[in-house]
Amino acid sequence: MDTHVASCPSCAAFASEAGELRRRLRVSLLEPPPDIAPAVRAELERRDRRWSPARPRPQWPASELLRAAAVFVVAFAVTATTIGLTGPREAAAVEVDRLVRSGQHEVEALTAEVTITEHGWHPQVPTRRYDGSLAYLAPERFALTLTDRSAYPSDGWRRNDVELAVDGSRAWSRGLVGCPLSALPGCAREPQVRAVTGREPFDESEPIPLEVVVPVASFGVPAGHLLAPSTRVDGRDAVVLEVTVAQVQGVLDGFTSVGAWRDLHPSDPVEVALDAEHGIPLSLVVRAADTDERRRWSATNGYRDAAGSVLLTWQLTEVLVNEPGAVPEPVEAPGSPDVVTDRGFAPTDANEALARPDRLALHQVGHSGPVRIEAWTDGRAWLQLRVHQAWGGDRLFGRRGDLLVQRVTLGTGAMAYLAEGGGELFLHTPDADLHLRGSVGSRALLEVAADLDLEGLAVPRTWAEASSASVADAREALPGLLEPDVIPGFLGPSVRVRGDVVSLAYAGNGQRAFVLTQAPGQLLSPPLDADVIGLSVRDAVGRFTPSTATLEWVEGAMVVSLRSDSLSLGELLAVAERLAQRS
Amino acid sequence: MKARASSLVAGLAGMVAGGLLMITVGAPAEELEPSERDADAEPLGIAPLRPAPARPPEDPVLLVWTAGALPDGLTHDVAELPLVTDVTVVAGGRLDLVASDTAGGAAVDRFEDGWGVALDALAIEPATYAGFVPAADRTTVAGLGSDRALLGATSARLRRLRAGDTVTLASGHTLTVAGVLDDVVVAGAEVVVARAVAEELSIGADRFLLVSHRGNRTELESAIRALASVEVRVRGPGETPFLRHGDAVLPQVQIKERFGEFSYRIPSAGEATFDQEPRWAHESLVTVDLPILGATHCHRDVVGQMSQALQELVDRGLAHLVDPEGFEGCYNPRLVTPGGLPSRHAWGVALDVNADVNPTGQAPGQDRRLVDTFARWGLTWGGFWLVPDPMHFEYLREPAADPAKVTPGPDAGTD
Numbered sequence: 002m003d004t005h006v007a008s009c010p011s012c013a014a015f016a017s018e019a020g021e022l023r024r025r026l027r028v029s030l031l032e033p034p035p036d037i038a039p040a041v042r043a044e045l046e047r048r049d050r051r052w053s054p055a056r057p058r059p060q061w062p063a064s065e066l067l068r069a070a071a072v073f074v075v076a077f078a079v080t081a082t083t084i085g086l087t088g089p090r091e092a093a094a095v096e097v098d099r100l101v102r103s104g105q106h107e108v109e110a111l112t113a114e115v116t117i118t119e120h121g122w123h124p125q126v127p128t129r130r131y132d133g134s135l136a137y138l139a140p141e142r143f144a145l146t147l148t149d150r151s152a153y154p155s156d157g158w159r160r161n162d163v164e165l166a167v168d169g170s171r172a173w174s175r176g177l178v179g180c181p182l183s184a185l186p187g188c189a190r191e192p193q194v195r196a197v198t199g200r201e202p203f204d205e206s207e208p209i210p211l212e213v214v215v216p217v218a219s220f221g222v223p224a225g226h227l228l229a230p231s232t233r234v235d236g237r238d239a240v241v242l243e244v245t246v247a248q249v250q251g252v253l254d255g256f257t258s259v260g261a262w263r264d265l266h267p268s269d270p271v272e273v274a275l276d277a278e279h280g281i282p283l284s285l286v287v288r289a290a291d292t293d294e295r296r297r298w299s300a301t302n303g304y305r306d307a308a309g310s311v312l313l314t315w316q317l318t319e320v321l322v323n324e325p326g327a328v329p330e331p332v333e334a335p336g337s338p339d340v341v342t343d344r345g346f347a348p349t350d351a352n353e354a355l356a357r358p359d360r361l362a363l364h365q366v367g368h369s370g371p372v373r374i375e376a377w378t379d380g381r382a383w384l385q386l387r388v389h390q391a392w393g394g395d396r397l398f399g400r401r402g403d404l405l406v407q408r409v410t411l412g413t414g415a416m417a418y419l420a421e422g423g424g425e426l427f428l429h430t431p432d433a434d435l436h437l438r439g440s441v442g443s444r445a446l447l448e449v450a451a452d453l454d455l456e457g458l459a460v461p462r463t464w465a466e467a468s469s470a471s472v473a474d475a476r477e478a479l480p481g482l483l484e485p486d487v488i489p490g491f492l493g494p495s496v497r498v499r500g501d502v503v504s505l506a507y508a509g510n511g512q513r514a515f516v517l518t519q520a521p522g523q524l525l526s527p528p529l530d531a532d533v534i535g536l537s538v539r540d541a542v543g544r545f546t547p548s549t550a551t552l553e554w555v556e557g558a559m560v561v562s563l564r565s566d567s568l569s570l571g572e573l574l575a576v577a578e579r580l581a582q583r584s
Numbered sequence: 585m586k587a588r589a590s591s592l593v594a595g596l597a598g599m600v601a602g603g604l605l606m607i608t609v610g611a612p613a614e615e616l617e618p619s620e621r622d623a624d625a626e627p628l629g630i631a632p633l634r635p636a637p638a639r640p641p642e643d644p645v646l647l648v649w650t651a652g653a654l655p656d657g658l659t660h661d662v663a664e665l666p667l668v669t670d671v672t673v674v675a676g677g678r679l680d681l682v683a684s685d686t687a688g689g690a691a692v693d694r695f696e697d698g699w700g701v702a703l704d705a706l707a708i709e710p711a712t713y714a715g716f717v718p719a720a721d722r723t724t725v726a727g728l729g730s731d732r733a734l735l736g737a738t739s740a741r742l743r744r745l746r747a748g749d750t751v752t753l754a755s756g757h758t759l760t761v762a763g764v765l766d767d768v769v770v771a772g773a774e775v776v777v778a779r780a781v782a783e784e785l786s787i788g789a790d791r792f793l794l795v796s797h798r799g800n801r802t803e804l805e806s807a808i809r810a811l812a813s814v815e816v817r818v819r820g821p822g823e824t825p826f827l828r829h830g831d832a833v834l835p836q837v838q839i840k841e842r843f844g845e846f847s848y849r850i851p852s853a854g855e856a857t858f859d860q861e862p863r864w865a866h867e868s869l870v871t872v873d874l875p876i877l878g879a880t881h882c883h884r885d886v887v888g889q890m891s892q893a894l895q896e897l898v899d900r901g902l903a904h905l906v907d908p909e910g911f912e913g914c915y916n917p918r919l920v921t922p923g924g925l926p927s928r929h930a931w932g933v934a935l936d937v938n939a940d941v942n943p944t945g946q947a948p949g950q951d952r953r954l955v956d957t958f959a960r961w962g963l964t965w966g967g968f969w970l971v972p973d974p975m976h977f978e979y980l981r982e983p984a985a986d987p988a989k990v991t992p993g994p995d996a997g998t999d
Contacts, residue, residue: 527825533824534823535641535821544822549956571635
């Protein structure tokens with residue numbers, strides 16, 4: 002890397018500026034102490050100038066508040082419709098994503114009490130109740146403790162107590178390991194303690210559950226949601242939205258990734274109340290979806306969920322944001338972990354930073370094996386750059402699974418690859434392979450990549466991403482290509498063209514995504530599963546395969562399939578109805 | 585009064601706020617903070633993605649089949665069900681073609697003595713089957729005589745035959761091609777004959793029913809399952825491309841079209857293996873080093889997707905799901921059962937993996953991630969069949985694109 006910096010004038014310039022840059026930044030590096038509390042207090046005091054005291058909140062009577070709120074919403078909508086320059090819905094469409102995107106820059110610290118109820122986990126334990134607390138300090142300190150207050154039939158049942166702590170390079174958790182419902186309570190073992198050392202900043206494998214702080218991944222894409230507060234939670238104005246489990250999976254994972262919890266279906270509706278000031282998810286209510294595939298899923302997975310019944314609730318109280326009193330409680334490290342993983346990250350001199358993202362402060366620079374890592378933050382917002390100078394793989398460095406990517410050209414003329422969802426960017430250069438990730442959106446990633454001023458190349462023909470293409474390429478490869486209009490809450494497609502098979506991947510908020518695949522053909526292939534459903538799609542006879550969540554039909558001498566692990570059959574049918582030739 | 589006042593205030597506040605908001609967000613994009621906007625996230629549409637109701641197809645025809653022969657009396661019993669309006673029964677088996685000629689007597693295909701090609705044959709009741717085909721084909725189907733045969737379109741193309749030409753079978757019978765019909769109309773068969781000559785031609789047992797009905801499908805399915813003494817598979821319109829038994833795999837004619845047709849020394853009764861046309865084997869088969877499994881002899885046109893499926897398991901840290909010691913091969917020139925059609929292993933387009941713990945006919949023991957990975961690469965799993973063959977994965981189609989955001993493997997891209 003040093004050689005590279007020496008041969009890269011712009012990089013060398015950045016390196017020389019790094020010292021000054023650090024002085025200008027309002028966040029400095031911290032060595033993780035064994036006990037969080039003292040350092041947290043000190044850090045909070047240093048950041049005190051950014052915070053304002055808690056504002057007194059008006060205590061309106063509930064009925065009057067509701068009535069006033071309703072009038073406000075109507076007046077808001079009517080006025081906005083009348084005055085709007087580009088239409089009322091477009092105006093509303095930008096607001097929730099703006100709320101969380103700006104909120105992630107504002108939230109430096111958060112503490113709250115947590116109350117959770119879980120219904121339908123097991124026939125003998127219809128309801129489980131939890132209380133606890135969460136504490137967060139930017140950029141990467143997080144603690145969640147939950148105490149299971151449920152009534153169990155006997156002492157043979159283990160309580161689903163949860164502890165999760167992340168402290169920079171260290172993380173640990175304590176919780177039950179799930180076992181089959183039918184084997185409970187006998188299969189439950191002692192809670193497992195896992196510990197991680199050498200954790201890289203914003204480690205992908207050991208993530209801090211930032212979505213429970215501000216759910217940027219869940220709501221960052223415009224989806225037409227209204228901003229107007231319609232309720233109050235814990236004395237805070239809140240926006241209420243109805244989404245699906247797939248959209249807020251990141252929030253749910255934030256408190257269910259440790260311990261043994263019931264499963265939820267991706268299409269289950271979720272009522273979310275977001276703090277109107279910062280976008281913090283103040284409450285969630287998950288209900289069982291009312292669809293045939295959901296009922297089938299329940300039966301397969303051993304649940305007896307009635308359609309519309311409440312499955313899970315999450316409620317924050319005593320919420321304190323960016324306030325000096327909001328000090329996270331200290332969390333004790335476990336004595337003797339059952340599993341210890343060393344992720345191998347070692348911090349180095351932060352003056353060597355290559356990137357220079359706007360509005361973000363340098364957090365840490367270091368190495369994990371052959372990979373150089375830089376991390377940048379501002380509040381809960383973050384960006385990570387990973388650089389590999391000897392990447393020998395046959396795919397883009399850092400690309401996971403079969404994530405589709407879109408080939409893009411930076412302002413400098415360099416070529417780069419943007420992952421579906423816009424949260425990751427990849428560069429293949431003569432000297433190194435780079436992987437940019439973050440919560441700041443694709444535009445920021447593109448700007449950072451362009452700023453590096455590297456010679457981004459197309460990947461070799463033998464690499465998996467060589468078939469990445471543009472929509473224009475796809476239209477040329479397959480005349481008559483069907484495409485949806487732009488769907489709120491989803492980004493434009495990443496495209497793959499393999500011969501005359503065209504795949505368009507659309508990613509949306511949270512884990513909501515679908516892939517539209519088309520190829521010449523007159524017939525569907527035989528079913529891949531015993532359980533398939535024939536149905537009408539766009540006036541044709543089609544097929545839905547629940548096990549693969551795939552909707553298929555034949556149209557215009559093309560076999561068309563829509564596949565999604567996160568949309569319901571009804572939503573796939575709705576997408577199908579929006580397809581048309583767009584060229 | 586107080587409530588009215590607060591509502592008035594709220595209304596005014598809402599108007600002001602709404603107006604301010606629209607003025608703000610309606611401003612040109614350049615005026616917004618770049619980091620708060622995403623160039624790729626601009627929604628052009630405004631309607632939310634509201635789920636659409638699932639509607640069943642209108643065509644009320646069901647396919648009913650069982651593993652092996654249909655139970656005695658099932659056809660009659662199904663026909664008696666109150667919801668059923670019509671039923672036809674179809675037999676299936678193998679016919680061995682030894683020669684074909686044009687209507688003018690010119691030879692099209694000739695095979696050495698004792699050699700031929702295996703045809704996937706169905707035997708229909710012309711009068712009742714005609715009720716289940718498009719109106720344009722009904723006369724042709726209904727008029728199928730005992731000395732005639734119908735060919736599917738793909739079969740006719742492979743055979744280079746048309747109406748009026750003849751096919752000569754190993755049994756010595758010569759049948760005149762009465763017509764060439766769409767593959768869907770002949771349920772993917774290569775040749776269709778009348779049931780009246782099925783026994784004479786040694787075509788096997790009754791294999792499936794087509795049932796037209798009115799009323800609730802679920803109710804009818806339950807009634808049919810109650811009548812059968814064995815497990816029944818029922819398919820409706822759209823659920824499978826060819827309404828025939830064994831609907832989870834490609835019809836043989838499509839395997840031939842994709843991977844070529846070979847002649848073979850016609851096996852005698854009781855024989856399960858056969859000698860295969862050397863030229864086809866030489867041109868079609870290759871030995872490759874597959875991930876996890878090692879050196880494997882397969883069809884050259886399928887090894888790519890087999891290799892990629894196995895490589896994906898390796899990349900995702902799932903290689904342990906395939907035990908190399910339990911691999912029972914790809915290419916094997918044999919019949920599915922003596923007297924039956926050639927196995928897909930005879931084309932080298934199927935793999936038997938983890939065979940030691942997944943014997944045929946027993947409960948599937950394959951990991952679902954293995955099954956799903958192979959499926960994404962176009963290989964269907966025998967574990968879903970009526971008689972499960974859980975070690976077996978065979979070619980079904982070209983690889984499809986994966987859904988977005990598949991679960992990443994551990995440590996992907998870290999070294």
